[in-house]
Amino acid sequence: MSYADTALPVRLDREAGTPLAVQLADALREAAASGHLRGGDRLPSTRALADRLGVSRTVTSAAYEQLHAEGWIAGRHGSGTYVTTPPTRAAASVSPSGPPLADAEIAPMLDLSPGxxxxxxxxxxxxxxxxxxAADPEPLIRxxxxxxxxxxxxxxxxLLRHRGLAAGSVLATGGTTAAVVELAAAVLRRGAVVAFEEPGYQRAVxxxxQxxxxxxxxxxxxQGLRPDAIPAGARAVYCSPAHQYPMGSRMSAARxxxxxxxxxxxxxxxxEDDYDGELRFDVAPLPLLAALAPDVVVHLGTTSKILTPTLGAGWLVxxxxxxRAVLAYRDLTGTRxxxxxxxxxxxxxxxGDLGRHLRKLRRELAERRTLLSEALSSAAVPILGDDAGAHLVVLFESAEDETNRIAAAERHGIRLDGLARHFAGTPTAHGVALGYAGCSREALVTALPTLVSLLR
Structure with missing residues (x-):
């Protein structure tokens, strides 16, 4: 017996030997490849589709996860699940029941995501x-x-040389998010209120x-986060004053x-999340909050943005x-x-390789930002964000405009990061955060005419 969805070209056969989740993924993949579903089309939620097909939500969730991994669909925070374009023409020509393409066969998109x-x-x-x-010392016993x-x-x-911070107690961490997990568990009590930048870093949220x-x-x-809007009774406040993520502003001295x-x-x-803190190339950075008030500030840094996430290394001051609370938590849980x-x-x-890399990095990103900002400005595309770091922001008029332009960019092989996913609540700004560090300069220059056309 077959089941058909009235809005989507989906037929599921319970008597077939192929699992229902595989059948569903195959049907949606074929619909996207054939043009029945187009880039930017919104799909039903897994729960709604399961109800309409008369299957369990496990089936629809598994199918969506597979298509997301293959690049056929993408989820947007607070908005839903959308069809992207077929990953490549070769992918569209593959029989739905055939084996998935290897990663090497799928042409990579130009990823302009920040961070x-x-x-x-x-x-x-x-x-x-x-x-x-690093392999020369004897292996650690503990x-x-x-x-x-x-x-x-x-x-x-x-920190002293590049951020002007005379750090007292420095702890190693596994990165910014890992440090937030430890602070949440070791220092802040369940139920406590944490004031957070909106929009902001959603992994920390x-x-x-959790x-x-x-x-x-x-x-x-x-001017960055508004201290006057911090709710009464809050126990902590999380902010990125050096280069706000994702809007790109720098917290003023008065703030x-x-x-x-x-x-x-x-x-x-x-x-204090020191996001992009080392990446200033216009003026000298303002003093860190940790330098102004070491008695009430926790400073977080990471090597992920200045070097690579490969190291999995960060710090907490x-x-x-x-x-003491974080160390006690590590002793209790055995995490280090x-x-x-x-x-x-x-x-x-x-x-001296770290210092040389930072100097080279600042020069490279300054030149890339100039390329991008001049191209956008010449097309009368306004940009937001301090003249620093590795991303800038272009605003749109509506959520629909954001969704449509991201989908259009994907059809041209460019991945853009919409602002909607950076809001924990209802988005109040719409646009994209353009990162210009992860790609090659050649790829960025080649994509500029298309990118400007899409954002104009």
Whole structure:
């Protein structure tokens, strides 16, 4: 017996030997390849489609997961699931029942998502030398709960030299999100209110929520997070003052002072995510919040944006009571950051390769930003964001405009990051955050005419 969906070209045969989830994925894939479904078409939710087909939600969820992995559909936070374009012409010509294409057969899209590092700019000889040197010490018998002493010393020197922070207690972390997980579990009590930039870094939002905390959005503007909008009774506030993610503003000096004064008056813990903090190439950076108020600020940094996520290494600088709580949590749970990436960073710094890479990175990103901003400005496309970091923002008039332009870009082989997914609540701004670090400069230059046309 077959079941047909009235809106989608789907027929499922319960008597066939092929699993229903595979049948559903095949049918939707064929519909997208044949043009019955087009890029930008919204699909029903897994629950709604399951009800209409008379199957369990497990079937529809498995089919959607497979199509998402293959690049046929994409989910947008708070908006739904949409059809993208077929990954390649070759993919569209494959029989639905045939084997999936290998990754090497699928032409990669030009990914202009923010938060991606310029890993291709790493000196490969220095990279290999650092890994070899990192393997020279004897294997550890037990991990250091605070991080390797030499790594913590390296981070302290890095923060002083590149961020102007005379760090006291430095802890190694597995990265920004890993540090947020530890802070949520070790320092903040379940049910506590955390004020958060809206829009902001949604992985951190989810980390707080998973720990049983209540996240309340605080609006940002051209001067960064608004301290006056932090709700009364909040226990902590999370912000990215150096280069707000994703809107790109820099918190003004007056706002920084206001936030610190509010934190001290109300007993707030300020969590400073130093996103893109090292990547200033216009003017000297403003003082870190941790430098202004080390008694109420937790400073978070990572190697993922300046080097590569391969290292899985970050750091936390915090008041002594926060450090003690995190260390106690690590003892209790047996969790510690991996020392391998820490050793590699130590070796990169020891030979001066870290400093050389940062200087090269700043020059490269400054030139890329100029290329992108001049091309957009010449087409009268307004841009937002401080003249720093590795992304800028272009606003659109509506959510529909954002959805349509992202879909159009995908049809041209360009992946754009919409602002909608960066909101924990209802989006109040629509547009895209354009990252220009992860791709090659040649690919960026080649794509500029198409990109400008799409955003005009």
């Amino acid at each position: 991606t590092p310029w890993a291709a700019g790493l000196d490969r000889a220095a990279w290999r030398r650092a890994w070899r040197a 991990a250091h709960r605070a991080g390797l002493p030499e790594y913590r010393a390296t981070v302290s020197e890095h 989810q980390a707080f929520r 720990a049983g905390l209540t996240v309340v959005g605080v609006p940002v503007d051209e 920084r002072v206001e936030l610190v004064e509010r934190a001290r008056a109300d007993g707030l813990l300020v969590i 915090a008041p002594s009571e926060v450090v 950051p991996s020392p391998a990436g820490q050793r590699v960073l130590v070796e990169l710094a020891r030979h």
